[in-house]
Amino acid sequence: MSWIITETRQLDEKASDRLGNKFLVGNGYIGYRGTLEEHAKERKTATIAAGLYDQAGEGLWREPVNLPNGGFLELVYQGRPLRAHAGPVEEHSQSLDLRHAVHERMTVFTAEDGNRITLRAKRFVSATRRHLFCAQYVVETSRDCELIIHTGIDGDVWDLNGPHLRDFITAVDDPLISISARTGEKGIPVSVCEYFVCPGRNHVFLTEERRILREFLLQTRAGQPYTLVKFAAIHTGVDTPDPPAAGRSLCWEAIRTGFDALLKDHRQYWEARWTDCDLQILGDSRAQLALRFSLYHLLAIAPVETDTVSIPARGLSGQVYKGGIFWDTEIFMLPFFAHEFPEIARNLLMYRFRTLEGARRKAREYGYRGAFYAWESQDTGDDACTLYNITDIHTGRPMRTYFRDKQIHISADIPYAIGEYFSITGDDSLLLEGGAEVVYECARFFLSYLHYSPDRKQYEFLDVTGPDEYHERVHNNAYTNWMAAHTFALCLRVAAHLQKHHPAPAKALLQKLGFRKDLEAIRKTVRKIYQPAADPRTSVIPQFDGYLQLEDPPLAELLRLRSDPREYLGGGNGLASNTQILKQADVILALCLFPERFARETVSANWEYYEPRTEQGSSLSACSYSIAAAGIGKLAEAYEFFMTAASLDLDGDPKQYVGPLYIGGTHPAASGGAWMAAVSGLCGIRWSGKLLTIDPRLPAPWSEVRLPLLIRGDRLQIVITRKDVTLRPMQPLQHKVRVRIRRKVRTLPRQGTLTVEYGAPEWRS
């Protein structure tokens, strides 16, 4: 059925780092890493609450706070703690039910005396009570024996740039125990409150400064299962005025409701989510599992109940990349949400409006106007990205990078996503409630950034870094120029739309922002923006000015020059910096974002040119190569890149280090990219704002694909077989939907189904 992932591998530290990501449970508020019950900070346990950040001191970067671990539980037999990674273990498995977001583990420990002690544990972070962690344990021994159970809250946490908590208070309020503390920088209170029920006796409280445990003595009978239950309530001052009180109250609610009822609620919620978004792939269970795994991870970290946070680049899997929200969210995750859960897409975009002041501050800091969004955005929208974002492995010195200063495309990526959201959902309330202001301020930023070359008679964007971070501080990066031009065009469209449909707020906004003159300037500028075009001879679009004149070594040869596999290839003296070797899709991504602009020949020429030169050193890259490959008939490559994106955290091998810095975690942008590759790439589905195009290119093993898709509020069920496409509105259509299959445009019936045979993909014709 392709819903369960299981892992029985040996648990060395590196594997356990990865499993912590792979088996993460989350509910959009809490991310709880898929470590084992007995793990502590050495194994990178983490409980991350969305939106809580702290800076541990001058010179250290701000990052998410790893909260005390309420899920700790350890069995002790004959004075020896039982730990799966330390063995001896007869059997061990970890699994995750993607459909219900429930993690299970089972380990049979073998003691020296031959006693076999089995621990089964089940955990979830509740989707219906988002501050609640729930777990159930079943313990069984093969002999009558005495087992000690240590369980409670472990506040001695793993940190990259910590410690973040101070003023610890461990408290016992039987049957509850708790740890409260405050963040170092802003003194935000946090609390984890735990309830545990055990048939054991003699329970004792063990408290240290940052840890509070209960010790139970469980007298077991051979072959008799004993069930234990734990609830842990997790609160921070970001969401709750009095976290300890809220924790106690939630624990009592959980006690009253009971584990089974809580699990039932949780399962129902998740089943409903899947009904709305499950993309079924018939005939290819590996692809099916990988894609579901990807969507699971998106659903597990997406903010449902708030629009003050967005999805960080490493989701809620830890502190990596400072818990920063990057362009990943808008470009690689938003399409999925806009088409399946527009309310989440809206939250993600409203987060950008909530952090607009931070973007304005950043623009001012650099001497520009408007909104220069953070490369790594946290709670305030100020940029968490440091100027020295990488450590040079040769010298151990911080290396100056220009991610923060020069990746100005972030201020075009966000408007692009706002445009997509509006186009897909038809919902202009986002524009009225902040979206238009974001678009205007981003356009204004570009207006203040650009320069006119009187000699070339065009506006240019100089000194930027495009998506390919190995080439910093380039001129006229194609992606950046196109996207900035798109921001201008969108700005004009939004202004026209508001003027027509909401004249009063439209006027008020222009007035509030003093934007009329800028709008005029944008109108005059937009047509003269230099948008690098394909070379008429080769059809190759240069990634930036002079790119094609750079050295052009084969990728493998360049990689051989590294002194260390962790060596960063970009930066001031990077091995790739002065060559045509790319970290990730740049031009190819742009081709995917503006599909209507480029002839198939152009896409083809650029794919062939850039693919061998791309290190695929970013998890964002594969999906673009997949989508573009699908569009030009490279089906095997399209499939392979899709699988790369979808399987990255499942069984892939993503980079764990850049220089000496740990960068592991989940890769939600790859997950979102996998959905894009499946839908836009392999299924060939594209919504232009007016027309739904379906040009399927199903890979060989796929006999059928079924997916639900929301278009302007109308939910369609789309079924693609190897010969036809069937569309069925789930409710009577509210809007007219025009569909283009095999060059013929049809209007979807308000109810009922439309089936169209498509034959070979269009690119074959």
Add this chain to the structure above:
Amino acid sequence: MSWIITETRQLDEKASDRLGNKFLVGNGYIGYRGTLEEHAKERKTATIAAGLYDQAGEGLWREPVNLPNGGFLELVYQGRPLRAHAGPVEEHSQSLDLRHAVHERMTVFTAEDGNRITLRAKRFVSATRRHLFCAQYVVETSRDCELIIHTGIDGDVWDLNGPHLRDFITAVDDPLISISARTGEKGIPVSVCEYFVCPGRNHVFLTEERRILREFLLQTRAGQPYTLVKFAAIHTGVDTPDPPAAGRSLCWEAIRTGFDALLKDHRQYWEARWTDCDLQILGDSRAQLALRFSLYHLLAIAPVETDTVSIPARGLSGQVYKGGIFWDTEIFMLPFFAHEFPEIARNLLMYRFRTLEGARRKAREYGYRGAFYAWESQDTGDDACTLYNITDIHTGRPMRTYFRDKQIHISADIPYAIGEYFSITGDDSLLLEGGAEVVYECARFFLSYLHYSPDRKQYEFLDVTGPDEYHERVHNNAYTNWMAAHTFALCLRVAAHLQKHHPAPAKALLQKLGFRKDLEAIRKTVRKIYQPAADPRTSVIPQFDGYLQLEDPPLAELLRLRSDPREYLGGGNGLASNTQILKQADVILALCLFPERFARETVSANWEYYEPRTEQGSSLSACSYSIAAAGIGKLAEAYEFFMTAASLDLDGDPKQYVGPLYIGGTHPAASGGAWMAAVSGLCGIRWSGKLLTIDPRLPAPWSEVRLPLLIRGDRLQIVITRKDVTLRPMQPLQHKVRVRIRRKVRTLPRQGTLTVEYGAPEWRS
């Protein structure tokens, strides 16, 4: 009398590298390093002919050709060669008579048997026969003995990126011997032809592939001096169609003329040169010697008879910096020549016209119009500077530098010098014969380089490297912007001048270059060029956009971070690159070049700000700090920086390595800078084109300064005592000269003298 420099130091290799520079003899065509007679390539012997370059192969840079050494001579006693650096030596000295450009050495070797063998050698490269090397040796022994003399031509030469010569032919045409060869790249023939006269007998020819020596057996009587004479004629295909024939013919001419007559001609020539330019400092023999040493080195390498070469950054002292001509010549050497030897200044500038095509090619290569002059210019004007001009000591990898790409100020430095030449000499024939074309093409280059910021309503120069090479790829470098704006202004002035005084050639030139439209554009642009101004609060002028926001560590602290004293501080990941630490004067230099623009307070504020932040890592830097210091009353500092510039190659400690690369050699820009510091700085002499200002700030020990100065063809003798200034035209004035001393402007009498008391320097008032 402060004319002789002497050195008796131990000759370890490092010392000998320096002495090779310090004791160089030259005549503008040949530079012959101040090594000893017995030295070979290990001790960096070199014979450099101006204008001859060769590239030894793909991937190696082009550099001057080190010609076979015709000055080789070695004594052998009892089977042991006598080498001063290998000892034992009882007495040793090397000296250089700056006034006559004659090098002498004296060594008393002590043999194991107690015999003391004295070698005195005298050498010069003739100023009246520029292809001729002349030497005279006197040998004396304290006992009767048998001495072997090896002398001849050593073609096994020191090379940085060689070998450059192939097809060696060693020939004997008694009494002449010769080595002929061809350069590798272009097959240019070279020849060294030698004549030697010795009272010894049994002379034998020893030939190897690249060496031809004669062996003489000299039977000496105790205490009896024996005199030997050598002539070596040096020719290359650059100047002579048949170098071997020219060599033979010149040797025969030398033989006929005789050593004494040749020396007499040579000495007379040099005495006349000194009459024209000697700046006498009374009361400070140390300063006097250092300045004469500096002027000697300028005179020894200045092209007198050709305008197809200019002065390389390391003069004729070897192959360092590829024998490239940098902006050093125009900015730091030209003022001396324009005021003392305008015909040499003219040659230097005509060289830029001769290489204009190379500059045009470089502009086209980078997508610009006009003339983008080479950062390191050789015979064709194409840029010899490599993209990877430094080796990273941490990785041993070539480091990408942007000297070649981004130091666009070179195309403003040359026009600046042309403007100065015209202003100082009043000679507009240079403009008509190529100078105007250079200025126009440089202005055109800047026109094609600049960008307009609609937001800031100004033209900007983005992505440039200013004089301070530690900060590459900056925006709006103050020096660059001011200089480019000056190029525009000069371009308009030149156009107006030609239009008025030479309408026909003016029109023809505009037509030939198709320059009318550009001229119009320049007229419109010039006033809107952003010229970074002093902060009204602090009076500090930011070196470039964002400079003042960079990290600001104390220089000493930064230097302590180096892993190796040879570590380069700039480049991609340089320690200084992201700090306010400068390599060399940048804003301060600009203040010196535009003295009329800035109030004393501004100069003062910037001097105080930048001086502690300047590493003085370039030999170009000290003179600017001296001139600026003199103008703001920091006399001690002005003097100290003057002495630093003047003494650099005399007894200074200039950098010998950047990374693993040898960069030693002479520093003619420091020599030129020393003259500027003495004249513009300490004497306070400034010619604006209309007015001669003299505002003396003589340092304490200087009782009087006397200097000749040419202004528009009128030679003045200026005498500055501690109380007054006396001006005396050497011939009746051809032009009216107005002089400003102590704020009062006077007109110089056509004949006779003018004496004005000046009292305290103006900045005290």
